[in-house]
Amino acid sequence: MTAYSAKRLPKQTGTAGWNAILPPQRELPRLAQDQTADVTIIGGGFAGLSAARRLHQLDPGLKVVVLEAGRFAEGSAGRNSGFMIDLPHDLASDNYASDGLEADRATIGLNRQAISFARQVAEECDLPLEVFDPCGKINAAATPAGDRHNADYAAHLTRLGEPFELYDAHQMQALTGSPHYTSGLFAPGTVMMQPAAYVRALSAHLEGQIGVYENSGVTGFRKQGGAWEVETKKAKVSTGRIVLANNGHIESFGFYQRRLMHICLYASLTEPLTAEQIATLGGQPRWSVTPADPMGTSVRRISGSCGDRILIRTCSSFHPSMQSSDSHLSRAGKVHGQKFQERFPNLPDVRMEHRWAGMLCLSRNGSAAFGEVEQGVFAACCQNGLGIARGTLQGMGAAELMVQGRSDIADHFLAQPIPPRLPPEPFASVGANTYLRWKGWRSGAE
Numbered sequence: 001m002t003a004y005s006a007k008r009l010p011k012q013t014g015t016a017g018w019n020a021i022l023p024p025q026r027e028l029p030r031l032a033q034d035q036t037a038d039v040t041i042i043g044g045g046f047a048g049l050s051a052a053r054r055l056h057q058l059d060p061g062l063k064v065v066v067l068e069a070g071r072f073a074e075g076s077a078g079r080n081s082g083f084m085i086d087l088p089h090d091l092a093s094d095n096y097a098s099d100g101l102e103a104d105r106a107t108i109g110l111n112r113q114a115i116s117f118a119r120q121v122a123e124e125c126d127l128p129l130e131v132f133d134p135c136g137k138i139n140a141a142a143t144p145a146g147d148r149h150n151a152d153y154a155a156h157l158t159r160l161g162e163p164f165e166l167y168d169a170h171q172m173q174a175l176t177g178s179p180h181y182t183s184g185l186f187a188p189g190t191v192m193m194q195p196a197a198y199v200r201a202l203s204a205h206l207e208g209q210i211g212v213y214e215n216s217g218v219t220g221f222r223k224q225g226g227a228w229e230v231e232t233k234k235a236k237v238s239t240g241r242i243v244l245a246n247n248g249h250i251e252s253f254g255f256y257q258r259r260l261m262h263i264c265l266y267a268s269l270t271e272p273l274t275a276e277q278i279a280t281l282g283g284q285p286r287w288s289v290t291p292a293d294p295m296g297t298s299v300r301r302i303s304g305s306c307g308d309r310i311l312i313r314t315c316s317s318f319h320p321s322m323q324s325s326d327s328h329l330s331r332a333g334k335v336h337g338q339k340f341q342e343r344f345p346n347l348p349d350v351r352m353e354h355r356w357a358g359m360l361c362l363s364r365n366g367s368a369a370f371g372e373v374e375q376g377v378f379a380a381c382c383q384n385g386l387g388i389a390r391g392t393l394q395g396m397g398a399a400e401l402m403v404q405g406r407s408d409i410a411d412h413f414l415a416q417p418i419p420p421r422l423p424p425e426p427f428a429s430v431g432a433n434t435y436l437r438w439k440g441w442r443s444g445a446e
């Protein structure tokens with residue numbers, strides 16, 4: 001008999017700040033009674049919820065069940081910085097060869113399909129701009145190396161025919177209130193999300209169409225005759241097909257073993273700024289910057305019903321156990337405090353209200369863990385950092401692969417080579433953590 005058991009279920013470190021600042025969340029049911037389904041989706045982040053929505057769009061007659069281990073919006077989907085980005089981090093057109101440009105154009109086109117899909121969700125759920133804002137983002141530089149990076153990136157965007165604007169230090173200060181930045185590159189295609197509010201809204205919206213269960217971690221699944229039996233602690237689902245949309249935790253079931261890198265990122269969110277602090281800070285009420293050096297610090301200022309706050313996102317660590325610790329979080333928190341002070345020296349008394357860690361999943365070659373991994377079992381995992389757009393896209397692609405047999409999105413992921421193996425332990429952990437610390441140090445003021 002074919003059977004897969006989960007070696008572990010997700011455990012989170014720190015409070016998921018985006019979720020904590022929202023009003024109390026209505027609890028969705030946990031799976032308490034045995035059920036049957038056509039498709040069972042394991043994991044309720046961007047990939048799982050998008051797969052569910054796309055399946056329902058393609059065939060409303062399908063009986064679909066989503067099983068999420070924790071509460072919706074408490075996992076990484078509600079712990080990220082909220083940048084739904086259309087442009088790749090590293091443009092492939094370095095060599096100015098036309099196949100590099102074509103590859104970049106294809107990736108950008110697909111990311112924009114994911115953004116359109118999410119925009120429809122925002123429209124149907126009537127999400128306000130503070131939750132889903134197609135306002136673009138700025139790649140901010142704070143050193144000559146960062147300025148050079150932005151200039152190179154601008155040259156690539158020109159070749160691609162993509163719009164952008166360059167800001168000088170004065171414009172950056174007028175926008176952010178911070179004297180820290182030396183230049184910025186504004187690209188208009190990114191959507192800024194309140195990620196927990198989006199995930200809550202999408203899961204609640206789906207509740208009327210399919211079975212949506214939280215606090216229902218899947219402990220295993222086994223082949224029973226022609227169907228799969230998916231087990232949680234309390235009840236089972238007998239299902240024709242399964243989508244594994246549990247990102248790095250796909251490895252917990254034994255797939256892609258030692259091929260996925262489990263990286264933890266850390267973020268802190270301030271308490272609401274007082275009217276006096278807002279006046280001292282100046283700048284615009286909402287803006288979002290990613291660092292010119294990807295290992296630097298992302299910063300967001302938000303305003304609206306959850307108050308005026310600033311998010312600081314930096315530091316990373318490698319955890320094959322898929323779990324960080326309070327001591328790692330506390331160390332990252334100290335760095336967040338320093339990064340805040342460097343950027344906002346005129347706000348010495350602002351306290352961080354929430355700090356958290358969150359896992360994401362990378363492969364060494366940037367490939368996804370996608371496709372039919374066992375008869376009737378489909379993977380939509382390993383988002384390689386840009387998980388809001390890529391997770392949404394993989395969820396859409398897995399649904400299309402199941403129902404239509406193929407699609408542009410599914411073909412894109414199926415064409416990628418399998419993620420290569422990692423070096424054995426302890427070399428992988430020592431090597432990766434040393435590399436991450438070195439890259440973090442090298443990013444300096446960025």
Ligand SMILES: Cc1cc2nc3c(=O)[nH]c(=O)nc-3n(C[C@H](O)[C@H](O)[C@H](O)COP(=O)(O)OP(=O)(O)OC[C@H]3O[C@@H](n4cnc5c(N)ncnc54)[C@H](O)[C@@H]3O)c2cc1C
Pocket residue numbers: 006008009010042043044045046047048067068069070075076077078079080081082083084085216217218219245246247248249264265266267313357358359360361380381382383384385386387388389390391
């Ligand atoms: C601090 C931080 C900042 C980030 N910033 C950004 C950003 O600005 N932009 C961006 O694009 N990406 C960002 N990311 C990455 C992004 O959050 C992830 O790539 C994205 O959440 C991946 O989506 P997913 O649906 O594939 O996986 P997840 O969001 O991790 O969802 C998988 C779900 O599966 C559930 N699960 C796991 N095992 C089981 C099981 N056995 N049974 C049931 N459920 C299970 C988990 O609880 C989880 O909710 C950031 C991540 C962090 C931590």
